[in-house]
Amino acid sequence: MTEIPHHDIIRHLGHRRTVIGQAPGRVNLIGEHTDYSGGYVLPMVIPQTTAVAAAANADAASRAWSASMPHDQQQVRFVVGEEARAGAWVDYVQGASAVLRAAGHRVSGFDAVIRSEVPLGSGLSSSASLSVAVLRALRDLFQLPIDDVVLAGLARRIETDFIGVPVGVMDPIACSLGAANQALFLDTRDLSWQLVRIPSTAEFAVINSGISHSISTGSYRLRRQECDAATRLLGVRDLRDVADDDQRLDTLPDPLRKRARHIVSENGRVLGAVDALRKRDMARFGALMDGSHASLRDDYEVSLPEIDRMVEIARAQHGALGARITGGGFGGSIVVLTQAGQAARVAGAVAQSVRDELGLRPQILVPAPA
Ligand code: GAF
Numbered sequence: 001m002t003e004i005p006h007h008d009i010i011r012h013l014g015h016r017r018t019v020i021g022q023a024p025g026r027v028n029l030i031g032e033h034t035d036y037s038g039g040y041v042l043p044m045v046i047p048q049t050t051a052v053a054a055a056a057n058a059d060a061a062s063r064a065w066s067a068s069m070p071h072d073q074q075q076v077r078f079v080v081g082e083e084a085r086a087g088a089w090v091d092y093v094q095g096a097s098a099v100l101r102a103a104g105h106r107v108s109g110f111d112a113v114i115r116s117e118v119p120l121g122s123g124l125s126s127s128a129s130l131s132v133a134v135l136r137a138l139r140d141l142f143q144l145p146i147d148d149v150v151l152a153g154l155a156r157r158i159e160t161d162f163i164g165v166p167v168g169v170m171d172p173i174a175c176s177l178g179a180a181n182q183a184l185f186l187d188t189r190d191l192s193w194q195l196v197r198i199p200s201t202a203e204f205a206v207i208n209s210g211i212s213h214s215i216s217t218g219s220y221r222l223r224r225q226e227c228d229a230a231t232r233l234l235g236v237r238d239l240r241d242v243a244d245d246d247q248r249l250d251t252l253p254d255p256l257r258k259r260a261r262h263i264v265s266e267n268g269r270v271l272g273a274v275d276a277l278r279k280r281d282m283a284r285f286g287a288l289m290d291g292s293h294a295s296l297r298d299d300y301e302v303s304l305p306e307i308d309r310m311v312e313i314a315r316a317q318h319g320a321l322g323a324r325i326t327g328g329g330f331g332g333s334i335v336v337l338t339q340a341g342q343a344a345r346v347a348g349a350v351a352q353s354v355r356d357e358l359g360l361r362p363q364i365l366v367p368a369p370a
Contacts, residue, residue, distance in 0.1 A: 004053050022050070024118075024129060030288060032292060032302075034240070040187055042273055045180060046366055050118055062111055063111045073089070083097060099158055116129065120212070125175060128172045156169055169186075185274050206335050208332065212332075273288045282321055285337060306358055317349070
């Protein structure tokens, strides 16, 4: 849990009734870029969270502070009822009141103090973690009858409707419904989900490369458009309805053929990974992670040479069972599967090699530093 220092709350919110909303970041274990074409995903929450302290104010003029933002951007203002996209982090806060009001909920002015341990641009869902935490705080503050599934849908709308980034459903659902040490197996078409326990024989490590990515840049949108185009050409409802050996995949023009091949093969890998988890076959799970990385690198083309090298170092030099890029891509983090009790050692060794060889400044998120 992220602690907001008491003196920060008093300084910004005074002695008003204050509520706290918390939400974790997430690491996606497998099932990348499948959540906007009705596919399968398998994320898990990470120990790092975002905390939001909120208090009602007497008018609609609202203020938010975040100690996790650069110094000159820590304080922002907005007006509940007149929310307008600003292209800055305030959009995740005013976006929350905008989507709540659009859904018919009564929200009035509020002030908020925010602190996040989820590094920005790391592929670990700092945005969804913030959105879910703000919505949880507002749910409590204004006593709104919203369950965690509906709340995740509202968090997604902050990004899609208010900010205008066409993200899928995985991140807000993972941040809203995820539980420690369990993978969340989600069917993004009908939103059915199950928690699947990570066997005690295995552990995951998450290492942020420090190369920042932003999914609001054009590449994410472009991949989505490519998937939509492939779906239309194949005449299917979703790419998830295409079988691995479907000959029609070969008739698509490149790069659509490669993009569709990634989605189709990745959906198969998620189903295989869930089966492997249930059977505690972690060697197979690791091989599927490797396959996922190769597909994201070669077919979906969302990796970077530095990230490929990190994955290779983990796999070839430090005894990982599997490794892959995680999240939207073009930077961010890798997730590494190890035998139980080995994650801290492997993560430390990978981080050291990456510092020495690539000159990066990696950060180990999982296992969480003591
Ligand atoms: C980002 C998006 F927000 C998710 O919806 C998902 O598409 C992911 O990239 C890639 O799997 O995190």
